[in-house]
Amino acid sequence: MSSTIGTKFSSKWGDLIVDLAVKAVRTVFMKDNNGNVEIDVKRYAKVEKIPGGVLRECKVLDGVMFNKDVTHPAMRREIVNPRIVLLDCPLEYKKGESMTNMEFTKEDDFKKALEMEETEVMRMCEHILRVKPDIVITEKGVSDIAQHYLLKKGNISCFRRIRKTDNNRVARVSGATVVNRPEELTEKDVGTDVGLYEVKKIGDDYFTFLTECKNPTACSILLRGASKDVLNEVERNLHDAMGVARNVLQNPKLVPGGGALEMELACRLNDKAQTVEGIHQWPYKALASALEVIPRTLAQNCGGDVVRMLTELRAKHAIPGPDNIKWGIDGNKAKIADMEAENIWDPVSVKL
Secondary structure, three states, rough: OOOOOOOOOOHHHHOOHHHHHHHHHHHEEEEEEOOOOOOOHHHHEEEEEEEOHHHHHHOOOOOOOEEOOOOOOOOOOEEEEEEOOEEEEOOOOOOOOOOOEEEEOOOOOHHHHHHHHHHHHHHHHHHHHHHOOOEEOOOOOOOHHHHHHHHHHHEEEEOOOHHHHHHHHHHHHHOEEEEEEHOOOOOHOOOOOEEEEEEEOOEEEEEEEEEEOOOOEEEEEEEEEEOOOHHHHHHHHHHHHHHHHHHHHHHHEEEEOOOOOHHHHHHHHHHHHOOHHHHHHHHHHHHHHHHHHHHHHHHHHHHHHHHHHHHHHHHHHHHOOOOOOHHEEEEEEEEEEHHHHHHHEHHHHOOO
């Protein structure tokens, strides 16, 4: 993986990006009873870019974070071992889907209508309070009445209008189930795997952290940097490194990099072409010529003498043997080198 970002912007910070990528991919790694491996980096490893600070402050959280603050200033901003409830429904009075008319004939009819709305909201809150949660997170809105009722009755911290992707990540780290109706809440739907919940202000925004989780299968990667341009570049480098880490975990086998494998295959195909008569040898030679594009491109990119480097590399691979197969192009020094000695490797999965 070090060779993946060796020529990129973030290489000057050593193995920082490599360590982040490996930890993130190992966190989201899942294997079922049938041996099927799932590594969904895009969905369950969220990159959070916050300008300010230094790059050394980048880290992979043992949990998740999202850019939200509590809905009421009196709600708690730090809880140890919280009980978490996740909802996919609004905690407010549901308006009719079709046009609804209400006729008021007495002066207190409007007051009765408001009381009916409040009663409906309180009924939903009662179902939530039944499971005794510390935190309620919903993808929809939370009315002022619901906030007040949950705060006074259960001292509950609420978050509203969270993204569905963030809600799914919270479900993975907390062990909670996203529920569609408060009436359906049961004890097994409550998440208890989060060790620490806290709300912090970083820069101008408030961020909620759910960390110290037991066996998390999702994570947030916190990136800090001087400017947005630096953060965007580091994110691209991190994405490349996570792709390599995912490939290695799915198929943990490596081959020599630097165009060594392609040149070895090209030489063996040319040897095979010599044993075939007539026009049937041309497909072998055409494939060999196509494979040589990889080492040729590497030689061009590093600014070396392309013809001389390819000739030397071809001469090394001309003699079959376990030692000669490891010779490839070292892009930093613009010369051919032993890939094992230089520690330059490629995952097998990108070659198949």
